[in-house]
Amino acid sequence: MPHSIYQVDAFTDRVFGGNPAAVMPLEQWLPDETLLALANENNLSETAFLVRLPAHDEADFHIRWFTPGVEVPLCGHATLASAWVIFNKLGWTGGTIRFHSKSGPLGVQQDAGGWLTLDFPNLAFEERETPMLVREALPGVPETAFFVPNDTNYMIVLDSEAAVRTARPDLRKLKALGNQGLIVTARGDECDFVSRYFAPGAGIDEDPVTGSIHSVLAPYWAEVLGKSRLDARQVSERGGVLRCELKGERVAIAGQAAFFMEGWVQL
The missing domain is CATH 3.10.310.10 (Diaminopimelate Epimerase; Chain A, domain 1)
Structure with missing residues (x-):
């Protein structure tokens, strides 16, 4: 079965700058070992996987991030890349996207100039x-x-x-x-x-x-x-x-x- 995949350079305004991320929208979750194998095959610092949530849910998409070796609890550049794909390739008409993630609720807003703003947690240290x-x-x-x-x-x-x-x-x-x-x-x-x-x-x-x-x-x-x-x-x-x-x-x-x-x- 074919699955769409996108690659987007994040935190830059030009190709070959910033950080490349792979983005794979899915109809439903694949086994974790398959997600990890896909991230390893992509060989980028992060691959983001997305599943659309029901309309009545508090979030729009469930997002998960994998490096070539492990799943991570939070990733900024692959979330930014995912938002770009949703806004520009998946026909999203709203100005904000809400994600459910391992680090709780996350949001991304797009402004008229094309900048994407992540709403992330303030992490304790x-x-x-x-x-x-x-x-x-x-x-x-x-x-x-x-x-x-x-x-x-x-x-x-x-x-x-x-x-x-x-x-x-x-x-x-x-x-x-x-x-x-x-x-x-x-x-x-x-x-x-x-x-x-x-x-x-x-x-x-x-x-x-x-x-x-x-x-x-x-x-x-x-x-x-x-x-x-x-x-x-x-x-x-x-x-x-x-x-x-x-x-x-x-x-x-x-x-x-x-x-x-x-x-x-x-x-």
């Missing part, structure tokens, strides 16, 4: 001593790190954008940490903050642009900088642009998307 494996993987990091219980990420704050751009962590040591990944961040030279994200524990050496980590980054930098609206850049090789706004228990994360391709998967 706690200060901890930097794990020895992180110190060994990236020598010179601060003695204090931040841990995100929701997704087991660690976040390290460096002293400059240049330090984030030139970071070359030992991915084998990060994988041995046994968690999802490591966020590195600093104040930006031409924006409020920059970041990169390494997730070998989830099968991703470096994620080009990661919307979900901004559920932690935006609250952190909002407090540090004393402002609720923030311009962010993820300074990977492909790079991405994000507009964030702290809204109490929620975080608005906005970006653009560029359509790359569509096709069929035969199962």
Whole structure:
């Protein structure tokens, strides 16, 4: 049976920028092992799967995200890509899409300029001593790190954008940490903050642009900088642009998307 599949570059206004995500709308859920096999075959940092919910439900779609190795509880760029597909390929006429997910209700709104704004949770984080494996993987990091219980990420704050751009962590040591990944961040030279994200524990050496980590980054930098609206850049090789706004228990994360391709998967 054929299943439609789309690939969209998220958090960019051009093809070959941002973070590519595969999106597969389904009539009903396939077995988890099939979803994981599909994500592995796609070999992108994330594949999003969608199932339309009944009209009387509190959400419009159920969304799940898989890396090539595991299912993850939250993903920003594949949600943005999914919303683009729903708005532009599935005939959605409303201005907002409501998703049911492992991280609770999520929303995406489209504005007249084509920007898509994610309504994501404000994720809690706690200060901890930097794990020895992180110190060994990236020598010179601060003695204090931040841990995100929701997704087991660690976040390290460096002293400059240049330090984030030139970071070359030992991915084998990060994988041995046994968690999802490591966020590195600093104040930006031409924006409020920059970041990169390494997730070998989830099968991703470096994620080009990661919307979900901004559920932690935006609250952190909002407090540090004393402002609720923030311009962010993820300074990977492909790079991405994000507009964030702290809204109490929620975080608005906005970006653009560029359509790359569509096709069929035969199962």
